[in-house]
Amino acid sequence: MDKRIQKIREIFAIEYGDAVCTLDYEKPYELMIATQLAAQCTDARVNIVMKDMVKKYKSIEDYANADPIGLMEDIHSTGFYRNKAKNIIAAAKMLIADFGGRVPDTMEDLLKLPGVGRKTANLILGDVYGKPSVVVDTHAGRLSRRIGLTKHTDPYKVELDLLAIVPPDYQTLFCHQLVYHGRKYCKAQRPDCVHCPIEMYCENHI
């Protein structure tokens, strides 16, 4: 294992040993929908919206048959609601028509779903199916560049760089821990490098 990742892993185990996905969900398709809503929106806002949504839409069929205008109103506060509503309904219909109502467990099939990109697909593969996967969201990308784990800004290239150095059994947890670390120390505007527990392993590319 990359020695720096090993050291960071030891420190993160103490700091964020129980890090989990910051989106709330119970059913796999709820994670798919929540992740779509999280585009250009905070996870906290999505969690508030989803809390009401799960009371109204109790199955994947409810999403597939949703009134588009009503769904747009329900998700309005997450932004880009027209496109998101269109994709959620289309993805729900495809899940029923092509996958027996079950969220698929391969990257290839997940990417067929409208509105599902690599970030959502990797999150589902890792969190729902326990498969090694690297989720590159804004936080993971920013921190990976600052720490010096990648030089890329393209999320897919960042994903490939992380896949090469983070062991499979740590990939999902590592990405969740990056989100926690970004919130606590490595904030977008003012990173707290002085108090950061991994400062000695960071290249500080700010």
Ligand code: SF4
């Ligand atoms: S040392 Fe600074 S830039 Fe590096 S991870 Fe810590 S807070 Fe972020």
